[in-house]
Amino acid sequence: MTHPNPHIGDMLAEMLAQSGVDYVFGMPGGQTTALHDGISRRQDRIRHILMRDERNAAYAADGYARLTGKVGVCDVTVGPGSNLLPAGFLEALNASIPMLGIIGELPSDWLALREKGIASQGYDQLALFKTCSKAAFMVPSVAALPDLLRTALRIATAPRPGPVALIIPHDIFDADWDEAALPVVVDDRTRRIPYLRSVPPADDIARAAALIRKAQRPALVCGGGVHGSDAAADVTALADMLDALVVTSLSGKGAVPETRPYAAGVLNPLGAKAAIDLVPEADLVIWCGSKVSQNTGMNWTLPTPEQATITIDIDPLEHGRTFRPTIPLFGDVRDTVRALHAALGKGTAGTRPDWMERIAKIKAACEAETAEEMASTQVPVLPPRVAAEIGRRLGEDDIIVSDASFAAGWIAGYIPARKPGRQFLFARGQGGLGYSVPGAIGAATQLAPGARVVTLAGDGAFSYTIGELATQAQYNQRIVNVVINNGKLGWINLWQEIFFKNPISSSLETQGVVPGYAAAGMAMGLKGFYVEKPDEIGAALDAAFAHEGPSVVEIRIDDRATPLHGFKRRMRETEDKPRPRPGTVYKLRAWKVSPDL
Incomplete structure (x- = not known):
């Protein structure tokens, strides 16, 4: 032009x-x-x-x-x-x-x-x-x-x-x-990514297929690389014919629908207890588009020394960063999964009834616990109740943008992915506070007609980028910003209490000075809703979802609530028991060589 x-x-x-x-x-x-x-x-x-x-x-x-x-x-x-x-x-x-x-x-x-x-x-x-x-x-x-x-x-x-x-x-x-x-x-x-696609040699695909057939308790761990390769539909098709446990990283959430019987949620200290409990029981772990980071590798306790492994990744340096895989499949995730699917033929569905029964048993026990939390009528509100109310209102094309810290765990464990594809955005590269409000602005430019973006952030994270509410208002974006406000930097507050018995410097409020996030949104031209009781959440979300522009729903939550399983365990211990300083619990990561089956 x-x-x-x-x-x-x-x-x-x-x-x-x-x-x-x-x-x-x-x-x-x-x-x-x-x-x-x-x-x-x-x-x-x-x-x-x-x-x-x-x-x-x-x-x-x-x-x-x-x-x-x-x-x-x-x-x-x-x-x-x-x-x-x-x-x-x-x-x-x-x-x-x-x-x-x-x-x-x-x-x-x-x-x-x-x-x-x-x-x-x-x-x-x-x-x-x-x-x-x-x-x-x-x-x-x-x-x-x-x-x-x-x-x-x-x-x-x-x-x-x-x-x-x-x-x-x-x-x-x-x-x-x-x-x-x-x-x-x-x-x-x-x-658009990927720039080019490639597949591993046919011999490697055949070896991997043979290893999968041989396994008695296979697990598939899906990372963000699944979405980067636009491979969620193909990974779901493979998972449907495997009779394998399937979990994801936070970034990989949505690689398979979490409504499937084999899907156990997010593998992360903030994630699903069923995933954390079941993956160590697998005899073969297929790491698909996952870099096996500290969190997805559960502080590198995974894979265990006894587990055979297959890695699927376009980056050659990932096939041996923290362990040497039994079989590396170096190639684009989507095309490699398609090749593996073809090599398996009709698959292995129906061949592992004991493993599928074990998965169902562990999932049922964990889901009973989360269901109780999601139905809670407690005041101050429990975040799982907030997540449940959000989940019930999500449309098929709505996008969820998580902030860092506990918000990621409330989304990961309590709002299921119902279809394959990238519907959940998590800032996990750095895990820095303040991602959700601006991240939603970018996401909102791509919304399907009638869809909306929903963000979830703690009051600490929301404070970082609250000025971008003016941007949401200027462009009249369909964004529902949900702020779960406990008046503290929740993760740091509990860390200070558990390990130092001294929760200093993590309060965001002082007596008589309580920031109002819904009010701040209203001052910038957004709709604002403030909620203190569980039975008020639904009406506030209904009004926010019905609004054609951006809104802020601020919900006062329990300041002791945490999705972090390690914190939950320590908080159940007696309060007068001495707490180890965090420096005493970390060990040097050991590089592993995965065995064959």
Whole structure:
């Protein structure tokens, strides 16, 4: 599309639009105004969402990328804008989320003036972003920009996704664009992850199928890589014919419907007790798109030394990071699962009645306990009751965005995934507080007609990014923000109490000063609802769900409630019993070699 007096901002906006990017999240600055001008001329294909904080621009881009599989793009200006991005970049890096940060810079010939901000706002941005990105580039010239943008998008999407920083000096941004000399050429493979798909050798697939047939108690652990590969439907089809236990990481929730009899929920200290109890009993564990992190590996007690293992991952470095698998399947999750399904033929369904009976027994016992919590009429409210009320109102296309800390556990253990696909977004790359409100902004740009985004955050997490409620209101997004308010940093408060008998510095309230989050939302133009009793939750959620714009539902909860099983166990102990300091409970992780069956 030709415009009068085109500049490099036009070229960049056009390349992004042709690369499939339809939203950019960020905060304008003088050095990046050309980009915003270019986007404004292409409103039919690409739009800009104005965020209130640059860190939240990365979180919004992250939420967008998780739902779409496209590269999430955020833009910031030099200095105080760029130095807020690393938190969101680290989340995307550790969670393997495709992201591009477009970062303004001082003019190219001011290199010597960046040190100590001699030129206003200057510092070594490239050095900073090399520490928190998959790759970082300083654009040296107008001529180099198109190829560097293509390279950045390729790296962001392949082979393992991640964030890439593209730093563009002011003089390059403002330069004229000669469309004949610099034509727009894009790589359509970078429109959506995965960039390329591959499958393991047929011999490895055959060996893995034979090992699965031989197993008596197989388990399938699904991580976020299942969603990154758009493989949930294929993984569910495989699971349906295995007679195997299936659990997920937090990021993998929705890899299979949790309503299936073989599905035992989320494997995590915050997750489902049935998953935690059952996986150690397996004789074969298939790790599918999972990096077997500290939490999914239950502090690396999994896999046990006796368990045979199969790993399915597109990243070659994951086939041996914390243990050597019995059989590594190096390839794209979706195509590898399809190949494995074909090799198994009709599968092994009906061949393991004892294992399926054991799964049903453990699940029934754990579900009875959670059902009692979800039906609680206690005041202050128990969070499982909140989760149950949310779950009953969710539509098929609604999206759940979790904040960090206990909110993730209340969602993981008490709101089931009813269909395969990425419907639940968890910030687990870093697990930083404050993800849900901005993450929902990115997710809300992709909603199906009539659908909504629901966030769940504690009052501590919600406080981090409360300013972005103004963004939700500005764009009239269908977002229901649920704040479970206990007046404390819940996790830290219990940690201080359990291990130090001194819950200092974790209270968010003082006598006579009680923040009102529903009221704050109303002050920014949202609907606000405050709830103190269980029988008030339903009406407040009904009104929030019916509203065509954003809302805040604040619910006062029990400040002793925790989904963390380790905390529950310690809190059941006698209060006068000495508590070990946390430094006494950790051991050096041992690297393992998985056996054959």
